[in-house]
Amino acid sequence: MAGRAWPGPLEILAALLLGALQTLAYVHTGAWWLQLACVGLLAWRASRVRPGLAALMGAAYGTAWVAAGTWWLFISMHRYGGLPAWMAVAAVIALAAFLSLYLAAALAAFARWRSGRPLADAALFAAVWLLAELARGVLFTGFPWVAAGYAHVDGPLAAWAPWVGVYGIGAVAAFAAALAALQPDRSSASLLRGIALPVALLAVPALVGSPDFTRATGTLSVTLLQGNIPQDEKFEITHQAAALEWHVGALNEARGDLVVAPETAIPFLPQQMPEGLWEGLQQRFGQGDTAALVxxxxxxxxxxxxxxxxxxxxxxxxxxxxxxxxxPFGEFIPAMFRWFTDLMHIPLGDFNRGPLVAPSFVVKGERIGPNICYEDLFGEELAARFAGTGEAPTIQANHSNNGWVGPTHAVDQPQPISRRRSRVQQRPMIRATNTGATVVIDHRGRVTHALPPHTRGVLEGRVQGREGSTPFARWAGPFGLWPPFLLALAVLGWAARRRAGP
Structure with a gap:
């Protein structure tokens, strides 16, 4: 594709707009193609500038990408945390700008070591893109929100999920988009490289489909609670009695095999609860046919x-x-940031961490693997539970409280994450949340039962457990993210050495 470098400010503005635009693919998962188009245009422009300007373009694209995907942090910090609006806006932009440094370094490396050969350059672009996403997902506890792979929950690249996971899908998308964008002309060879191979990467897995690496076990009837407690009332003593009464009543009325209540559905330590409540729950579910996760x-x-x-x-x-x-900042306070958390009027804590590989909760022969809040964002950590034999979860259960985002559509953002996790592990995921999305997701990532968000209700459904391991679980369980990191690093080293010459 022909093209010349634009004036620097125009290149940066274009990158900024592309980064913000691609976020629509995470909101409307049917627009997966938009993420490919934005990444392809970014690769095309970055291939025509010097490394310094490419780095600025990466920083602009990454800042707009992360800020547009995490704008709801403003609500958490301003409405519920009491930060002045300007400071909350500045905090969101500062976080996005910091996380964009990885993409800035990636595009600088791409501009520095690209060879002018479309296939090699597309591989280099995919490698540096993968390294940038891995860095954002791992360093400083990691924050891979709106990672590239989550834009392809419903697209043809979804078929790659049980093989390569979310980061692998992001790398495949980056390779396909870059290869299509970096063709030097309209010759037959260029069209074959730029169209046929990307189409094969997208279409063939979708047409062939993903085999079932797991097999069915038993089926449970589940009851999921959604209390819809406003965040500014959740920890207020004047409102807690009514919220507690509803949750305890719904727990006691459940008649399925398993009832699941959201994260901190009961916001008291057992020793702080009204007399007899904790003992009553143990007695209620210690006999009969129903189990509970609270x-x-x-x-x-x-x-x-x-x-x-x-x-x-x-x-x-x-x-x-x-x-x-x-x-970070919600359940533990990073070093040197106590001053920032002291500015907010949010009940924060320094919690202890649980074990990486936790035992499952057994209900009628099915092994339930809980995760809380955004833990399902870290597929490599959940995969560690599948590295052993015999004790791996057959059903995953997410407990969340998304009241921090207020009555907005941002409450739906975690649902594609859970759907991707179900497809990667080929395990169903049940989600019990405070304000939504409370859903049952099957092992193929399809929502089978759902409650409307921002409503109080009880969701009843059936979920089929699965056992066995996907290829992703087999390599990510014992090795984590080292295999894709080393592969991307090898491609980068090969490109740098080839560019340097003998």
């Missing part, structure tokens, strides 16, 4: 506190899952 904080001043899910099942001792991947 979001609740646990611990004490001496041993520390955890964000947890407590499980009660007939004939079993109480079960406990402690959240392992904590949210």
């Amino acid at each position: 979001g609740v904080p646990l611990g004490d001043e001496r041993s520390g506190y955890t964000n947890s899910a407590a499980g009660f099942a007939p004939g079993q001792p109480p079960y406990r899952y402690d959240k392992q991947h904590l949210v």
Whole structure:
């Protein structure tokens, strides 16, 4: 594709607009092609500028991308945290700008070591893109929100999920988009490279489909609670009695195999609860046919506190899952940032981390693997539970409280994440949330039952457990993200050495 470098400010403005535009593909998952188009245009423009300007373009694209995908942080910090509006806006932009540094470095490397050969340059672009996404997803506890692969939950690239995971899908998308964009002319060879191979990467897996790497086990009837407690009332003593009464009443009325309540559905430590409540729940679910998983904080001043899910099942001792991947500023305070959290009037805590590989909660032969809040964003960590044999979850359960985003459409953003996780592991995911999205997702990533968001209700459905491992679980379970990191690093090293010459 022919083209010349534009004036620097115009290149940066174009990158800024493309980064913001691609976010629509995460809101409307049927617009997966938009993410490919934006990335392809970015690769095309970055191939025509020097490394310094390419870095600025990467920073602009990344800042707009992350800011447009995490704008709801403004609501959390301003409406519920009490930060002045200007400071909340500045904090969102600062976070996005910091996370964009990885993409800035990636585009600088691409501009520095590209060879002018479309196939090699597309591979280089995919490698540096992958390295940038891995860095954003891992460093400083990681924040891979709106990672490229989540734009392809409903697109043809979704078929790659059980093989390569979300980062791998992002790399395949970057390769296909760059290869289509970096063709030097309209010759037959260029058209073959620029159209045929990207179309094959997109169409063939979708046409062939993903085989079932897992097999069915049993089926559970589940009841999922959605209390719809406004965030500014959740920890207010004057409103807690009514919210607690509803959750406890819904738990006691459930008659399925498993009832699941959201993250901190009971916002009290057991020793702080009204007399007899905790013991009553244990007695209620310690007999009969129904088990329960309830979001609740646990611990004490001496041993520390955890964000947890407590499980009660007939004939079993109480079960406990402690959240392992904590949210910075919400569940632990990073070093040197105490001043920032002190500015907000949010009940924050320094929680203890749970184990990476936690035991499952057994209900009628099915093994339930809980995760809390955005833990399902980190597929490589959940994959560690599948590295062993015999104890891997057959059903995944997410407990969330998305009240921090207020009554906005941002409450739906976590749902594609859970859908992708279901397809990557070929395990169903049940989501019990405070304000939405409360859903049942099958092992193919399809929503089978759902409650409308921002409503109080009880969702009843059936979910089929699965056992067995996908290729992603087999390599990510024991090795984490090292295989894609080393592969991308090898491609980058090959390109740099080839460019340097003998």
